[in-house]
Each structure stands twice: as C-alpha cells, then as structure tokens.
Amino acid sequence: MNIVTKATIDDVAALAGVSMKTVSRVVNNEPNVRPATREKVEAAIRELSYRPNQSARSLAGNRSYLLGLIYGHPSAHYVLDIQEGVLEICRPQRYELLVHPAIHRDPNLIDEVTDLILEKRVDGVMLTPPLSDNMAVITLLKKMNIPFVRVAPTENKSASPYVETNDEEASYDMTCQLITQGHTRIGFICGHPDHRAMSLRYEGYKAALIENELPLLPDLVAQGENSFESGEMCAKQLLGLPDRPTAIFAANDDMAAGVMMVAHQMGVKIPAQLSVAGFDDTPVAHQIWPSLTTIRQPIRQMAKKATDLLLKQLKGKDIQLPASMLNSSIIVRESTGPLVAVKPGKPK
Amino acid sequence: MNIVTKATIDDVAALAGVSMKTVSRVVNNEPNVRPATREKVEAAIRELSYRPNQSARSLAGNRSYLLGLIYGHPSAHYVLDIQEGVLEICRPQRYELLVHPAIHRDPNLIDEVTDLILEKRVDGVMLTPPLSDNMAVITLLKKMNIPFVRVAPTENKSASPYVETNDEEASYDMTCQLITQGHTRIGFICGHPDHRAMSLRYEGYKAALIENELPLLPDLVAQGENSFESGEMCAKQLLGLPDRPTAIFAANDDMAAGVMMVAHQMGVKIPAQLSVAGFDDTPVAHQIWPSLTTIRQPIRQMAKKATDLLLKQLKGKDIQLPASMLNSSIIVRESTGPLVAVKPGKPK
DNA sequence: ATGAAAGCGCTAACAT
DNA sequence: ATGTTAGCGCTTTCAT
Numbered sequence: 001m002n003i004v005t006k007a008t009i010d011d012v013a014a015l016a017g018v019s020m021k022t023v024s025r026v027v028n029n030e031p032n033v034r035p036a037t038r039e040k041v042e043a044a045i046r047e048l049s050y051r052p053n054q055s056a057r058s059l060a061g062n063r064s065y066l067l068g069l070i071y072g073h074p075s076a077h078y079v080l081d082i083q084e085g086v087l088e089i090c091r092p093q094r095y096e097l098l099v100h101p102a103i104h105r106d107p108n109l110i111d112e113v114t115d116l117i118l119e120k121r122v123d124g125v126m127l128t129p130p131l132s133d134n135m136a137v138i139t140l141l142k143k144m145n146i147p148f149v150r151v152a153p154t155e156n157k158s159a160s161p162y163v164e165t166n167d168e169e170a171s172y173d174m175t176c177q178l179i180t181q182g183h184t185r186i187g188f189i190c191g192h193p194d195h196r197a198m199s200l201r202y203e204g205y206k207a208a209l210i211e212n213e214l215p216l217l218p219d220l221v222a223q224g225e226n227s228f229e230s231g232e233m234c235a236k237q238l239l240g241l242p243d244r245p246t247a248i249f250a251a252n253d254d255m256a257a258g259v260m261m262v263a264h265q266m267g268v269k270i271p272a273q274l275s276v277a278g279f280d281d282t283p284v285a286h287q288i289w290p291s292l293t294t295i296r297q298p299i300r301q302m303a304k305k306a307t308d309l310l311l312k313q314l315k316g317k318d319i320q321l322p323a324s325m326l327n328s329s330i331i332v333r334e335s336t337g338p339l340v341a342v343k344p345g346k347p348k
Numbered sequence: 349m350n351i352v353t354k355a356t357i358d359d360v361a362a363l364a365g366v367s368m369k370t371v372s373r374v375v376n377n378e379p380n381v382r383p384a385t386r387e388k389v390e391a392a393i394r395e396l397s398y399r400p401n402q403s404a405r406s407l408a409g410n411r412s413y414l415l416g417l418i419y420g421h422p423s424a425h426y427v428l429d430i431q432e433g434v435l436e437i438c439r440p441q442r443y444e445l446l447v448h449p450a451i452h453r454d455p456n457l458i459d460e461v462t463d464l465i466l467e468k469r470v471d472g473v474m475l476t477p478p479l480s481d482n483m484a485v486i487t488l489l490k491k492m493n494i495p496f497v498r499v500a501p502t503e504n505k506s507a508s509p510y511v512e513t514n515d516e517e518a519s520y521d522m523t524c525q526l527i528t529q530g531h532t533r534i535g536f537i538c539g540h541p542d543h544r545a546m547s548l549r550y551e552g553y554k555a556a557l558i559e560n561e562l563p564l565l566p567d568l569v570a571q572g573e574n575s576f577e578s579g580e581m582c583a584k585q586l587l588g589l590p591d592r593p594t595a596i597f598a599a600n601d602d603m604a605a606g607v608m609m610v611a612h613q614m615g616v617k618i619p620a621q622l623s624v625a626g627f628d629d630t631p632v633a634h635q636i637w638p639s640l641t642t643i644r645q646p647i648r649q650m651a652k653k654a655t656d657l658l659l660k661q662l663k664g665k666d667i668q669l670p671a672s673m674l675n676s677s678i679i680v681r682e683s684t685g686p687l688v689a690v691k692p693g694k695p696k
Numbered sequence: 697a698t699g700a701a702a703g704c705g706c707t708a709a710c711a712t
Numbered sequence: 713a714t715g716t717t718a719g720c721g722c723t724t725t726c727a728t
Contacts, residue, residue, distance in 0.1 A: 008721055019699045024723065032697050051466040055406035056721035059704050064403060076424040076631075084449055096468060098444050101432055118399040120444060228635050257635040264637040283424075284632045287576050287605040289612040356705055367715045372707065380713050404705035407720045 007048035016044035027052055058121070065095050067310065068122035070113065072104045072131045074195075074226075075254070077282050078299060082128055082151065085303025093311055098122055104130050104194055110140055117144050124148060124310045126303075130195040132162070147313040149306045154196040161313065161322035163306040167197060167279075170295045170328040171204025171249075172211075174277055177330065178247045179212050181338045183275060185220060187238040187245035189255050192225040201251045201279055220245050224255045231258020239266060239274075246274060246339055253278035253285045253294055260288060260335070275336040290334035298326045355396035364392035375400055406469070413443050415658065416470035418461065420452045420479045422543075423602070425630050426647060430476055430499065433651025441659055446470055452478050452542060458488055465492050472496060472658045474651075478543040480510070495661040497654045502544040509661065509670035511654040515545060515627075518643045518676040519552025519597075520559075522625055525678065526595045527560050529686045531623060533568060535586040535593035537603050540573040549599045549627055568593050572603045579606020587614060587622075594622060594687055601626035601633045601642055608636060608683070623684040638682035646674045 009027075013020045018041060025033050026041040033041075044050070058064045067090055071079050086097055098120055102109050116122050125148040131137060132153040141148045142159065150162040178186050188205045191198025202221075209216050219241060222234035231250055235258055238245055250256035256278030260270060268274050270290055278285060281296035305324050312319050357375075361368045366389060373381050374389040381389075392398070406412045415438055419427050434445055446468055450457050464470055473496040479485060480501040489496045490507065498510040526534050536553045539546025550569075557564050567589060570582035579598055583606055586593055598604035604626030608618060616622050618638055626633060629644035653672050660667050 010721080020722085021699060021724095022697085025698085028723090034697065037697080049466070051463070053407070053721055054468055055403050055412060056704095057723075058403035059401070059407050059706080060721075060723040062704070062723085076428040080424040080427055083447065087447070087449065094467075096446050099431065099435070099447060101435065115399070118397070119442075120402055228631075254631075254635065261635070261637050261639075283576075283602075284635050287602065287609070287632050288636055289609050291609075358705080368706085369708095369716080370714060373714085376707090382713065385713080401705055404720090405707075407722080408705075408707040410707085410720070 007050040009050070009052065011048055012041065012044045012050045015048065016041045063123045063314075064121040066098050066120060066122045067095050067307070068098045068100055068116045068120070068125045069128070070100045070102050070116075070125060070131055070137070071128045072102055072134075072195075074129060075280070075282055078280070079128070081299040082126075082303040085300040086126065086307045088300075089304050089307040090311065095123070095311065102131060104134060109134075110136055113137055113140055114144070117146055122146075124314050126151065126306055126310060128152070129197045130192075133196045147310060149310040149313075151302055151306050152197050154200060157323065161306075161309040161319055163302045163309065163324045163326065165297050165302060165326050165328045167297075167328060168200040168204040168207070170330065171201040171279070172208045173204075174249060174279075174293075174295060174330055175205045175208030176212065177332075178249065178275060178277065178336065179208065179214065181247075181275065181336065183245075183247040183339075184214055185217075185243065185245040185247070186214075187220040187222065187248040189222045189224045189231060189234045189238075189248065189250040189259070191251035191255075193223075195226065198226070198251050205249060224251065226252055226254060228254045228258045228261075231255030232262050233258075235259040235262035239263065239268065247277070247336070248274065249277045251279055253280045253282045253292060256292055256294070256335075257284050257288055260292070270335050271337040272340040277336055281331055285331070286333065293333045293336040294331050295328050296331050297328045301326050355398040357398070357400065359396055360389065360392045360398045363396065364389045411471045411662075412469040414446050414468060414470045415443050415655070416446045416448055416464045416468070416473045417476070418448045418450050418464075418473060418479055418485070419476045420450055420482075422477060423628070423630055426628070427476070429647040430474075430651040433648040434474065434655045436648075437652050437655040438659065443471070443659065450479060452482060457482075458484055461485055461488055462492070465494055470494075472662050474499065474654055474658060476500070477545045478540075481544045495658060497658040497661075499650055499654050500545050502548060505671065509654075509657045509667055511650045511657065511672045511674065513645050513650060513674050513676045515645075515676060516548040516552040516555070518678065519549040519627070520556045521552075522597060522627075522641075522643060522678055523553045523556030524560065525680075526597065526623060526625065526684065527556065527562065529595075529623065529684065531593075531595040531687075532562055533565075533591070533593040533595070534562075535568040535570065535596040537570045537572045537579060537582045537586075537596065537598040537607070539599035539603075541571075543574065546574070546599050553597060572599065574600055574602060576602045576606045576609075579603030580610050581606075583607040583610035587611065587616065595625070595684070596622065597625045599627055601628045601630045601640060604640055604642070604683075605632050605636055608640070618683050619685040620688040625684055629679055633679070634681065641681045641684040642679050643676050644679050645676045649674050 009020050009023050012023045127150045129152050132150040133155050138159050148160050152164050153162050190202050222237050224230040224234045248259050259276050278292050278294040281294045285292040285294045357368050357371050360371045475498045477500050480498040481503050496508050500512050501510050538550050570585050572578040572582045596607050607624050626640050626642040629642045633640040633642045
C-alpha cells in the first residue's frame with residue numbers, strides 16, 4: 001500500500017491534462033508529440049514517480065520485453081561474461097533477461113525451450129556454445145518462428161544471425177608462434193567432441209603444421225573433453241611417449257592447467273623443457289604458475305553485438321549484416337618459450 | 349501466426365465444456381475441482397498445448413512471478429552457483445529470475461533497485477555478499493515493503509530472513525589444523541574491508557590462536573582486497589619478514605593463489621617450507637600446483653534454502669525459522685602439511 | 697498532433 | 713463444486 005507504487009498511466013494523463021495515449025507516446029518515445037506537451041507529460045511522470053507496469057505493457061502489446069539466454073556449460077566465467085554483456089545492451093532498451101542453464105542433449109531441453117517461449121513468452125533467444133550448434137533447438141526455434149541469435153556457431157550459419165570469433169586463426173597463430181620458438185614436436189589436446197567450436201581450434205593447429213611443413217603426428221594428438229581432469233589424462237598420455245612433445249597446446253585453459261599439473265608432478269620444467277598453451281584466458285590462466293600463454297576471446301563484445309543483432313530483429317529492422325566477426329588475441333605469458341638446457345641441481 | 353501459440357484459457361474452457369474459472373483452478377492447483385472435471389480440463393490443455401500467458405496472469409493477479417537477484421561481485425563461480433540454485437527451486441513453482449549485477453557503492457544502485465521493483469515488478473529480492481550488508485539497499489527494500497532474503501549477512505540480521513554458513517568456525521578449524529601440524533607462526537591475509545563476511549574469517553583465525561595460546565602478531569596479518577594481485581602483494585610483505593611465517597591462511601582462494609605464485613618465484617617450497625590455505629574452493633584451488641587446501645561453502649544449498657524462504661514469504665506463509673545455517677567444510681589438499689627439512693639439490 | 701474505445705488473457709470477488 | 717462479472721494498466725486501431 002505504498003503511494004510510490006500506485007501511479008498509473010491514467011493518473012499521469014489526468015495530472016498532465018492530456019489523454020492516456022499521449023502519455024503512452026511520450027513513454028515509448030513515439031513521434032507526433034509537441035515538445036511542450038512532451039514536457040508537461042514528463043513533469044507529471046516525475047511528480048508521480050510513474051513507472052509503466054511491464055505486465056500491462058506486455059499483455060496489451062503482445063510482447064514480453066524478455067530475452068532468453070540458453071546456455072550450455074562452458075565455464076562460469078564465460079557464462080557470466082555473456083550474461084553481463086547482454087544486460088549492458090538490453091537494459092537501456094528496457095528488455096530484461098531470463099537465464100536458462102541447459103544440458104546439451106538433455107531430452108527435456110526441447111520442452112524447456114518450448115516453455116520459455118510459450119509460457120514466459122520471451123521475445124527472442126540467444127544460444128551459446130555448444131547449444132549454438134544444437135539442431136534440435138534450432139529447428140524448434142525456427143518452427144516457433146521466434147527470433148534468435150547464436151554466439152559462435154560452426155554449422156548451419158544461415159539459420160540465424162550470429163556472432164563469431166576467429167578461433168581457427170588464433171589457434172593457427174599460436175601454433176606458428178610455438179614453431180617459431182623452435183618447437184617441432186607440438187602436442188595438441190582436443191576439446192569435447194560435442195562442442196563443435198572446439199574442433200576449429202584443432203583445424204588451426206593442423207593448418208599451421210602443414211603451412212610450416214611439419215608432420216601431423218597422430219600420437220601427438222589427444223582427445224580431451226574440456227575438463228581439468230581430462231587434461232591430466234591426456235598429458236600423461238603425451239608426456240609418457242618415448243619421444244615426447246616439447247610443447248603442448250590444449251584447446252582450453254582447464255585442460256592446459258591439467259597438463260601443467262602433470263608436468264609438475266613428473267618434474268618436467270615449464271617452459272624450459274615443455275611449453276604449454278591454452279585457450280580462453282580464464283582466471284586460472286594468470287593465477288597458475290608459471291602463468292599460462294593463452295588466447296582471449298572477446299566474449300563480452302560478442303554478447304553485446306549479438307544482443308544488438310537480436311534486438312534489431314525484434315524491432316523489425318532489416319539486418320544487412322546478419323553475422324559479425326570479432327577478433328581473439330594471443331596473450332603471451334610465462335608458460336611458453338624456447339627449449340632450454342636444464343642443468344640438474346641448479347633450477348631457475 | 350502459429351497455432352501452437354494461440355490457445356487461451358477460453359479455448360480450453362470451451363473444449364472441456366467448463367467455465368474459464370474452472371480451468372484457472374486446475375492450472376493453479378486450487379482445490380474444489382472434482383477429479384473427473386480436472387481430468388477433462390487437463391485433456392483439453394494437452395490437446396491444445398495450452399500454456400497460460402504470464403503477462404495476463406501477472407496483470408490480473410498483481411504479481412510478476414519474477415524474483416530479482418542483486419549480486420555484487422564475489423566471483424563468477426559464486427554468482428553462477430547462486431543463480432542455478434535459485435532457479436532449481438523457483439522454476440518448479442513457476443517463478444523466474446531477473447539477474448541484476450550491481451556495483452557495491454555505486455550511486456546509481458538505489459535507482460536501479462527501485463526500477464527493478466517499480467517497473468519490472470519483481471515479487472521478491474535476493475541479496476548476496478557484499479550487498480547483503482548494504483544498508484542503503486536494505487532500507488530501500490524495507491521502505492518499498494518488498495519481501496527479500498539475504499545470503500550470508502553479517503549485520504542487522506533481524507532485517508530479513510537469511511541464510512548463513514559457519515565461516516568463522518570453519519576458519520577456526522582451519523587455523524587449528526595448521527597449529528596441529530606444528531605451525532606457530534601463521535600469517536593471515538584479510539579480505540576486502542567492504543566485504544564484511546570476510547572479517548568473520550579473520551575472527552576465526554584470531555580465536556584459534558587465542559585458544560591455543562599463540563600470540564596474535566600484527567606483523568603476520570596483511571590487508572588484502574580479495575584479488576589475486578593483492579594476495580601477491582601481501583605475500584611479498586609476509587615472506588619478506590626476517591622471521592617469516594611457516595604457514596599463510598588467506599581469506600579467499602584468489603589471494604592464496606597469489607601467495608603460491610610469490611612463493612614459487614622466491615623458490616619457497618610448498619608445503620615443505622610453507623603451508624598455504626585458502627577459502628572458497630573456487631576452481632583454481634584444485635587446478636593449481638600444489639593443489640590448495642581450502643574451505644568449501646555450500647553455496648548452491650544456501651541459494652536453494654534462501655529461495656525457499658523467499659517464496660514462503662511471498663505465499664504469505666509464516667516463516668517460523670527466518671534464518672538458516674549451513675555448514676562449510678575444510679577440503680584438505682596438498683598445499684598444507686608439517687614443515688619438512690629441505691636438502692638443497694634434492695627436491696621432492 | 698491528439699483522443700476515444702476496445703480489448704489483451706488472465707485472476708479476484710462474489711455468486712450459485 | 714462450479715460459474716459470472718469486473719477489472720488489472722497498458723497498446724492498438726481508428727477517429728478527429
């Protein structure tokens with residue numbers, strides 16, 4: 001029973017001496033309002049601390065002003081960055097965000113998304129990896145005829161507007177850098193096969209080897225599944241080789257951290273005896289010792305751009321450029337470098 | 349123009365041959381519907397793929413079915429855990445979550461919260477540290493007469509229902525454990541002073557020293573501010589002491605990781621020459637080398653319990669127990685242990 | 697440039 | 713146990 005919460009559009013109209021519709025025009029920044037009228041209305045709005053009721057707006061206007069973010073589980077850091085990027089753009093336009101954690105391949109996923117659309121009535125949806133490539137969801141979204149954008153899809157790019165980054169190129173550059181430092185036996189740890197964007201990182205690695213006329217040795221390529229633990233497993237495999245690699249490039253930082261753990265346990269010096277590189281620049285990358293050379297994606301920028309694309313769709317604007325590319329960059333730290341002869345008993 | 353999205357409560361009522369109100373009763377699980385009638389209605393709902401329109405429900409019922417989460421920035425991991433805990437409980441009860449990142453001490457914060465309540469019309473609010481102790485926000489929420497819960501508040505506990513954990517006790521236990529391992533010079537790195545919950549961790553440390561008749565040496569207590577970098581600074585200070593500590597307990601994992609980084613750079617062996625303990629069990633704790641002994645809070649559990657408390661308030665149920673305590677636990681890893689004489693030239 | 701009237705799809709309050 | 717009647721506070725459509 002707070003007076004603050006009570007003002008309605010009628011109250012404002014009465015106080016300003018105009019019709020309800022005129023207030024509506026002012027609130028929604030519609031044209032055809034004389035500046036003098038606009039000011040009168042704005043004064044009344046201020047006076048009453050009027051705030052339009054979203055539920056009423058949604059019901060009458062047949063849209064919810066809600067965006068849905070459906071995310072699979074890359075990492076907390078990634079998700080939060082995306083989320084905050086989205087909010088930064090949509091809030092000023094009076095859209096809010098509904099967050100939906102999803103399990104890739106969960107049989108309930110389709111029902112949940114249907115619910116998001118039918119019951120919560122989100123106006124648009126954003127998909128992040130690995131869901132950006134989930135055909136079941138994409139098909140559903142299309143069928144429901146609801147606007148959506150995808151972050152970093154690798155397949156069916158024509159299905160929706162999207163934002164991507166040059167993972168493959170960055171991966172190529174990283175590999176080249178290792179080669180330049182004198183490494184010829186460079187191991188690679190692949191990401192989870194369900195996470196298609198990960199495979200582009202492998203493509204970049206391959207391309208660099210070929211470009212530099214280095215052999216692609218199957219023994220030096222291990223199949224991880226994104227977790228720290230899988231990185232450890234792969235590291236044991238690669239470092240246990242009779243002729244082990246002098247550098248290991250992992251498709252994400254968690255796995256790279258796993259490699260470093262195993263290296264430490266085996267007494268292998270980084271970077272003197274082994275260079276290690278990761279991908280993502282998660283917080284662990286600079287907190288680990290030695291700090292990890294990795295690749296940083298412009299996650300927040302991608303989210304902002306994607307939100308922009310989505311909102312433009314909602315407003316019916318033609319998107320001339322339904323796709324957008326943002327650059328990732330290599331962050332060189334201490335875990336990579338040329339090989340160094342290690343004299344036993346005299347570390348550093 | 350999709351048929352799937354079109355069914356309304358009237359359509360269902362017509363198909364089931366009952367009134368709108370009866371459908372409403374079924375949908376909302378209200379009593380006073382004969383089982384036979386209920387089934388007829390449910391069949392019609394299924395047949396039409398009917399989903400109630402949230403906007404209409406909200407407008408008519410004068411509630412939004414939206415919860416607001418206002419979070420300051422502890423860590424991505426913490427926030428996401430809270431968020432998913434909230435969703436796990438509120439979704440089944442058909443409540444959704446609006447996420448609001450906030451900067452503690454931001455002058456706009458009050459306006460933003462007002463907006464969340466007046467315009468987005470959230471039915472209830474959850475506050476996490478350090479906002480749980482932000483009096484400006486608490487006062488506003490009270491004034492607006494909106495239900496709210498707090499996670500881990502340290503002050504004004506009677507202001508709202510809340511959920512807490514035994515930080516102080518866990519911190520006490522950790523310190524005792526270090527003492528048991530033979531450490532008598534134990535350093536402590538405090539958290540950011542704005543983050544009041546952090547100071548309880550210091551209290552636990554102090555209590556353990558006193559209990560064990562160890563002196564509380566001011567030189568061994570450093571003032572950090574939660575970040576990895578501040579942990580490094582404090583470590584340099586503590587390890588630079590003429591008579592340096594043999595163990596350092598940091599008020600969070602990020603700072604503990606900073607300590608380990610500095611120790612590595614100085615050639616100090618962990619745990620042989622220095623034990624290090626953290627607090628939070630963030631992902632970095634088990635990815636770092638050596639893995640970090642730390643304390644795990646039941647974050648998700650706290651979020652679930654807090655959501656439960658909030659929803660009960662919304663439903664007008666009396667909360668007999670407006671506060672709830674959940675236990676944190678020590679996770680012992682490799683970074684702590686008794687001192688070991690190190691023979692130069694023979695590591696491990 | 698402004699206004700009047702008609703809903704949007706539900707829930708609440710009150711019948712029956 | 714079920715139905716009837718009014719709105720909730722906006723946007724839309726169509727006048728003026």
